[in-house]
Structure formats: structure tokens, C-alpha cells
Amino acid sequence: MRIRTKLAIKCAQGVHGFILKMGRGSGVTLPGYIARLIDPKILSELSKEVKLQVFATLGTNGKTTTNNILYHTLKANGYQVISNRTGSNMLNGIISAFVLSADKNCRINADYACIEVDEVASVGVLPQIQPDITILTNISRDQLDRVGEVDLVFRKLQEAISKIKKTTLMINGDDVLSYVLALKSKQDFVTYGINEQVFPDAGRSEIRESIFCQMCGEKLSYQFYHYGQLGMYECGHCGLKRPEIHYEAKNIVIEEKRFAFDVRDIHINANASTSYNIYNTLAAFAGLHTAKVNLDKFPQMIEDFDFSNNRESHFMISGADVQLHLAKNPIGFQQKIAMILKDPNPKDIVILINDEYQDGEDVSWLWDVDFQYLAEEQTKEIMAVGTRKYDMCLRLKYEDIVCKPAASAREAVEKLVDHGTGNLYVITNYTGIYSTNAMLRKLEELRKGCQN
Amino acid sequence: MSEKMKLKIGHLYPDLLNLYGDRGNIQCFRKRLEWRGIDAEVTAFVMGDQIDFSQLDIVLLGGGSDREQELVCDELLSISKEFRAYVADGGVVLAVCGGYQLLGDYYRTKEKKIQGLSVLDIYTEWEPTRLIRNIVLKSPLFQEPVVGFENHGGRTYIGSHTPLGKVIYGLGNTGKSGQEGVVYKNVIATYLHGPILPKNPHICDYLLLKALDRKYGVTKLEPLNDKLEQRANKVIYDRYQDKKYVLKETIKRYT
Numbered sequence: 084m085r086i087r088t089k090l091a092i093k094c095a096q097g098v099h100g101f102i103l104k105m106g107r108g109s110g111v112t113l114p115g116y117i118a119r120l121i122d123p124k125i126l127s128e129l130s131k132e133v134k135l136q137v138f139a140t141l142g143t144n145g146k147t148t149t150n151n152i153l154y155h156t157l158k159a160n161g162y163q164v165i166s167n168r169t170g171s172n173m174l175n176g177i178i179s180a181f182v183l184s185a186d187k188n189c190r191i192n193a194d195y196a197c198i199e200v201d202e203v204a205s206v207g208v209l210p211q212i213q214p215d216i217t218i219l220t221n222i223s224r225d226q227l228d229r230v231g232e233v234d235l236v237f238r239k240l241q242e243a244i245s246k247i248k249k250t251t252l253m254i255n256g257d258d259v260l261s262y263v264l265a266l267k268s269k270q271d272f273v274t275y276g277i278n279e280q281v282f283p284d285a286g287r288s289e290i291r292e293s294i295f296c297q298m299c300g301e302k303l304s305y306q307f308y309h310y311g312q313l314g315m316y317e318c319g320h321c322g323l324k325r326p327e328i329h330y331e332a333k334n335i336v337i338e339e340k341r342f343a344f345d346v347r348d349i350h351i352n353a354n355a356s357t358s359y360n361i362y363n364t365l366a367a368f369a370g371l372h373t374a375k376v377n378l379d380k381f382p383q384m385i386e387d388f389d390f391s392n393n394r395e396s397h398f399m400i401s402g403a404d405v406q407l408h409l410a411k412n413p414i415g416f417q418q419k420i421a422m423i424l425k426d427p428n429p430k431d432i433v434i435l436i437n438d439e440y441q442d443g444e445d446v447s448w449l450w451d452v453d454f455q456y457l458a459e460e461q462t463k464e465i466m467a468v469g470t471r472k473y474d475m476c477l478r479l480k481y482e483d484i485v486c487k488p489a490a491s492a493r494e495a496v497e498k499l500v501d502h503g504t505g506n507l508y509v510i511t512n513y514t515g516i517y518s519t520n521a522m523l524r525k526l527e528e529l530r531k532g533c534q535n
Numbered sequence: 536m537s538e539k540m541k542l543k544i545g546h547l548y549p550d551l552l553n554l555y556g557d558r559g560n561i562q563c564f565r566k567r568l569e570w571r572g573i574d575a576e577v578t579a580f581v582m583g584d585q586i587d588f589s590q591l592d593i594v595l596l597g598g599g600s601d602r603e604q605e606l607v608c609d610e611l612l613s614i615s616k617e618f619r620a621y622v623a624d625g626g627v628v629l630a631v632c633g634g635y636q637l638l639g640d641y642y643r644t645k646e647k648k649i650q651g652l653s654v655l656d657i658y659t660e661w662e663p664t665r666l667i668r669n670i671v672l673k674s675p676l677f678q679e680p681v682v683g684f685e686n687h688g689g690r691t692y693i694g695s696h697t698p699l700g701k702v703i704y705g706l707g708n709t710g711k712s713g714q715e716g717v718v719y720k721n722v723i724a725t726y727l728h729g730p731i732l733p734k735n736p737h738i739c740d741y742l743l744l745k746a747l748d749r750k751y752g753v754t755k756l757e758p759l760n761d762k763l764e765q766r767a768n769k770v771i772y773d774r775y776q777d778k779k780y781v782l783k784e785t786i787k788r789y790t
Contacts, residue, residue: 227555228667228686232600289558294550300606302550302582440787444669445684447728450556473767477733480763481562488766 088128089189091121095182111171115178126174126211129181129191133165136374137212138197139250141205141240142220142261144415145363146172147392149220150199152367155388159380162194172201177208202236203229205243217244217270218253218370220363222260223292223311224451225412226443233292237264244268253369255362256328257313263297263323275330275362275369277309281337282358285456286310286421288413298323310359310421311414330369332361339425347372351382355390356425359418363390394516398523401530403500405507407523409516411442413451419510420456429461429504433495434486435469435511435519442513446471449478458484463504466495469515492519496526540753541574542592542746547634549579549597551607555686557597557631559730563739564593571757573747582610588621592746598632598728601644601661601688608649611637615652622654627746628722631731635716635724636689644689655717655724657696659689668788670705670727671775672715677737682771683727685715691726693717699725704775721745734771736764 095114102110118125130137140150147168154166167180177198185191200208209217222240224233241264244252249270254261256274265272292312296303301320308314317324332344342361343352346368353364364385371378394409410416423430438444457465457479465486467475472488479486489495492515499507511519546561561577568575580586588594599607611618622628628638636642639657642649651658665688672681681700690709698708699716707715708726716725723742725731732739740756747753774780 228684232554234600234602295603295606445555445667445686445728447556447559447684447730450559450562450730450733451553471767471770473763473770474734476763477767478559481559481566481733483566488763 084189085122085128087122088125091118091125092182092185092189094118094121095179096185099179099183111167111179112173112175114182115175118178118182119175126178126181126208127213129185130196130212132191133193133196135162135194136215138195138216138218138370138374139209139212139214140197140199140218140220140366141202141243142218143202143223143225143236143412145220145359145366146199148360148363148390149218149366150197151392152364152385152388153197153370155384156367156371156378156381157195157197157376159384160377163192165191165193165196165198167198172199173204174207177204177212202239206239206246209243210246213247214250216253216370216374217247217250218366219244219255219261219264220366221255221258221311221313222264223412223414224448227448228443228445233260240264241267244270251373253366253373255313255366256326257309257315259303259312259316259323259325260292260297262326273329273369273373274326275332275365276325276328277332277335277361278315278328279335280307280309281335282309283337283421283425285424285453286358286418288417288451288453296321296323310417330365330372332365335361349378349382351385353385353388353390356422357390357418358421360390396520396523398527400496400500400523400527403503403505403507405496405500405509405523407509407511407516407520409513410510411512413448416452416510420452420454423462423508424456424459426506427461428506429463430506430508431464431466431499431503432457432462433466433468433489433492433499433507433509434475435492435509435515436467436471436475437469437512437514438471439514446474449474452478454479454484455482458482464499466499468492468495469511493522493526496523539572539574540747540751541576542568542743542750543590544575544577544593544595545586545591546577546579547586547594547596548581548599548607548610550581551603552597552599552633554598554600554632555684555728556730557595557728560595560597560629560631560732563730563732563736564595564743567736567739567743567759570759582606586614586617588617588626591621591626592750593627593629593742594621596628596630596634596637598634600633604633604637604642605647605649608637608651611652612650615654618652619654622720622722625721625745625749627742627749628654628724629732629742630722630724632687632726632728635726636691638722638724639691642689654722655693655696655719657691657693657717659691661688662690663688666706666710668705669771669775670707670715671703671772672700672705672707672727673703674700676700676718676741679735679737679765679768680772681727681731681735681738682768683725683729683731683734685726686728687726699723704781721749734764734767736761
């Protein structure tokens, strides 16, 4: 190993230790930055040290979950694995994951690496890590104020994937954008998908990407949609059509708090209330199977798997059941609405919308979500908080649904815990998730004290 | 008036031009008519549909990506004569972002020149740096400020046209001119997403009144309770009146 690389690793580890000692955050970005300053080639150097294979996971939704499934399966097989599981998926965060896993001799001793990569960062990251397996979950609109438009995200991903010397691409065959990208990338690709219409109506928004053929510009015809633009598509003009599916989820069962399906004669049972996780599970399965990883432990791992990525939590506050969920883009939010509607009991909802840089400063995406489904009998009260709470209230007002602004998340939660249905959903976008989680945990503790 | 009033709204190519929540503008038109007891009939025209402009009272042309705009372009050119006649006759149009660019003579992107409808005597040139941020305008048409979000690669040169407003915060038509949008006859063309109408109900009502006046001779609209709308507008307006905040945001943007 080059001395320069060793020096970079030592300095980055020192900085990491210092940040932790000072109690200033988790220290997952700065070490990567320092390491890169000292050795600009550090990421490609360290990626080469991975003994068996490197996985990269890309896409708008489901990256973190898919990457975590890969990580846990590989771990369950007894391998040493490098991963940026905390979701810090920009260049510096990814470098940090590598340098922080090095031992005192600056060796990384990893059998596998599984790395989640942000769309914008992908062009810089993929050529350096040269993944053997690249999983693309899906492409849809998210934080358009960062990139401009979905077509530009598509081009960035295409450029990034084309810069890998040789990789096997796992794509969601139900997503026409992913499929066209695979065709254009000239890489080998493997598909996963679902042939039957199993997703609930409330998860389907009217707003979709790419209704027109990316190849010839004619309108695509769809036999049906799963959600978003995912579905059974075909172009009557140039003949582009949904490819043959190599990993198909069959015999799908979706219930309120779990789902099950079969893939390649393996039965999968998962404890997740959000059915889009079928795709994430399937994507990870396809990647691992293609990489010839032993999958005997996969079903048990999934059964025990926590699909929430610390972005979903349950609380019991003064006898009220409170759930916290993250929804950061239209497809994600629509899926949460579908999840709420699966719950047959009376409920209340608090929605937190911020417009910090990490959230996306443009909140117009709220109008791409079909909120009219919340005009149902069992949704009793809705309150909005966050820097853009009035935008949220307006969005619902224009569906003739009453949504009241509140001064803070805590005020809204306390009001609905004390005077509501006892069944509260809190949905927040990105920057609200950690503070709301902390607030709910504190409230849970505090209210316990009161009862005693 | 014995018969119930009704406005017909044409949403042009919503399957292609549906970026950034622009369909919220349709919802805003519709609801603000319905809440006043006026019927709203919305027709979505997709590629290949015949559009009879004489049957329409309001036309919405939204934004799409450059690729999508190219797809729409040929279709639009085939109806450009009818579209121009509709505008000349006082027909109401709201054109947003890509729709705004398409109303001009042309939009020159990195790769090619997209021919426009030439409804307005303006043109657009693409530049690699996109203009992306919140934007606040002061328009002589309205007492209230206009707020929204801009996200465009094109710079639009409006010549001798009247702008929609002066840029108080943000970038606007070219990023330099200090002006945003165009008002021409009963057309409002703008880069503002948000979507623009819900947080600026004064613009929505302005266009509705123009359409109702043209069709029924109505000169006054029944006021609605717009407290929420005004508060949503004020949050953005106040934020950019605060010099400290603007400085903080600027520093963040360039670091």
C-alpha cells in the first residue's frame, strides 16, 4: 500500500476519534474529506483491497433498505463487510466507511463491500469503487431542486454506470426508466419484478414519470401500474417493452403489518407494513444470488429484519399508539398514505414539512401526492408542523380536507395524544426525523413518569 | 343570473408537462370557482387530441423537461394559429416555466433550437447553470407579494414586454434583469413553481375574473377566506425580508 494512502487513513481515523471524543456528531463525513485531501485516489486504492466483491446500490427510493439487507445477509454468512449503513451516501461518507474500517496496519481485511451511492455523487464514486454488482432500485422525482429534473438524474446515473469497466446491473424490470438505462449502459443486466397487480390503489399517484418512450418519444401503453411509473409497459411504436423478469416475486400476500412472497422456490416472510419493501427485498436477493452468495440464511434474516432503518419507530405515549414515519418524496409519501389507509381503525395524523437543503428547498412536490385518499371516514384529525406547515395545510385545503397548523411537533402530538383517537401517525420529511424521534422518545418517558 | 356560471379549463399536455406540482394550479382554479358556486370543467388534452380553443375559458400550459418540451413542440406548432387567435381574443392563459418558454419565438437548448408558438415576442437561451431557489416578486398588478420557486436552465429575454413583476429576492427571467415573467393581454407567463397559484390566490382570482368577465361580464368576485394562503405567502416573504437570513442562505449556497 502507498505511504500516502496509509497517512490518509491514519489522519482520517484520528479526526474521527477526535469528533467522537468531542461529542460533535457521528463523524462520518469529515474523515472522508480529510482522507481525500491527503490521497485523492484513496477510494479506488481501498476498493481494490476488498477480497471478494463490491456491491453498489443506487436509485431514488429504497437504497438504504436494500443495502442493509445485503449487509446483514453477508454478515450472517460470517463475512467481513464494509458498508455505509448510516445512509451517508455522498463521496466523503463513502470514503469514511472505507478508511474507518481499516485496522492499525491500515489493512481493510474485508470480504465484501456494500455501498449505497447518492445519484448526484454516483459519477464521482462508481468509477473509483468499480462495483462487481450494481443494484438500481428505481428512478423517480426527488429533490428536483438539487438536480433540476428527472431526465438529468437519469443522465447522471447513466454516465456513472457507463464509467464502470464491467459490472452486472440489477434493475427493476417494472421501471421503464431503469430498463432503458440498462439498455443504454451496455453493461450486462439482470431483472427483477412483479407480474401481478398487488399494490393498493391509494399507493398509485396520478403523477408519473416517463409516460413517453425514452427510445422513440411515443406514448407507452401500460397494462397496469404497480405505483409511480412501475408496471407492465410497452411501446406500440418502437417495440420497447418490459423485459423478461429473471427474479419474479410470486404468490404475493400483503397484510396490514407483513408481506410474503416466493422467489426462485424460496419463501420470504417479512414484518413490514410498507409493501414497496417487496421490491427492496427482491433487489437484494437478485444481487446476492447473481453474486453466488449462499442464501440459506436469507429467509430467516428477512423475517428478523428491521425494515425501518431507524426511520420508523413506534411509541406508547399515555396509552396512545404513536408511529413515526419518513416520507421525503412523492412516491414515498404516496406509499405512506396507502399504509395509513390499510389501518382500519380511527386515526389522527401529524405531518411535518421542512424545507432545509437536505429536505429539498422546493416543496411543490406535495402537489404531486394524491392526498384526496385521506378524505376517509377513519382519518379524524390532521395537523401540520414544520417550516412549511402552511404549504401542507393549503395542499389539504385544496382537497377540502381540514388540516390545522400547530406551533411545534410536540404541541401537535400532545394535543392528539390527549384528545385524539389514541392512534397517531407522524409523517415527516428528512430533517424532521431525528428531532421528532428524540421528542417522541422523551415524551414517552415523561408521560410514563406522570402515570406512576 | 338564472343559469349557473361555468368556466372551461383546458390543461395542455399534463402527461408531458407536469413538473413540480404544476397540477396544483388546476386544483386552485377549480376549487376557487367551486367555493364560489361556479362550475369548473377541466379537460386534459394529451398529444393527438383536437383542441377547440373557442370552447375554452382558461388554458394552462405547464413545465416539462427539455426532452419533454421537444416532444410537445411539434404538436403545439400545429395549433399555433388557433392558440394565437385565442390570446388575441382575450383568452386567459397561465404558462409556467417550460410553458412560458414555449410561448416565445424559440428556446435554444444545448443541443437544438425548439421552435415556439410566437404568442409572445420573447426568446430563451439555455445556460449550463440552472437558476434554482425561492423567489419573491412585487407586481404592479397586485398589492400582495408574489412568491414561488424557480428552477430553470433557460434565460428568457422579454424585449419590450411588460414583466409580471420586479424581483425582490431570487433570479427571474435571466438572472440579471431584475424582472420575472410576462403579462400580455390576459396571459400570465412565469417561471414560478410552488405551484404558483395556491400561495398567490390574488393571481388565481385575477385570472378567474378575466375569464368570467370575458364570458359573463362579471366584474367582481366574491371574496374567500384566504387566511391560510396569506400565511403561506407571508412565511416566504418575511423570510427574505430578513437580511440576516438572506446572508446566511447565501453563505450556505456558496460553501
